[in-house]
Amino acid sequence: MNITGERQLAVDRQAAWESLFDPAILQQCIPGCVSVEREDETRYRAVVVMAIGPVKARFSGTFAIADAQAPGRCRLVFEGSGGAAGLAKGGADVVLDPADGGTRLAYDAQAQVAGKLAQVGARLIEGVARKLAGEFFDRFETAVTAGQT
Template identity: 65%
Template structure:
């Protein structure tokens, strides 16, 4: 499934870039996030609890940064396992550009799911994924802007 979006954040590009890789910012912004730990220059481990339709799970996973061209673009590759519920994996291409009001952040995510998650139904999964992406970027925008004030 593909999810795309764009935001204009009223802060400089470098600040947005730095906050994209800050574990505390990620923990605050990822819906249901219990922990984010930086394991290396380009590797993070995270635990996220969420409900998707009738399924509830704790996902333990990894997030890796690939093809980073600071502060312009990167690819985030993720995978997470929710035990018997199934797993999710995919990537997000993020690009940043200067805009009149600050920074234009654009993203394109491509995800795959398997296990019981895949049996829930594509429409429900699509709507939950879009909702979670929206919540993340709402929180991210709020967090980045608040720190800049």
């Protein structure tokens, strides 16, 4: 599945870039997030609890920053396991461009699921994924602009 979108952030590009990799901001923005810990400069470990249709699980996984060209673009690569619920993995290309009064954040994400998650149905999974991406970026926009006041 592929999810694309963009947001206009009322902060400069450097502030948006730094916020994108701040564990406290990420934990606040990721729906269902229990924890985010930085393992090193480019790798994080996260725990998320969520329900997708009839499947509810606690997912443990990692995400890493690849091909970073600060403060303009990077690729995020993630993978997580929800035990019997299944696996999820994928990546997202993120681009930050200066725009009127702030920064335009654009993303193009790809994800794959396996196990019980895959049995739920592609339409439901895609709908939930779009909803979660929207919630993340709503929260991210609020978090980064709140830090600028």
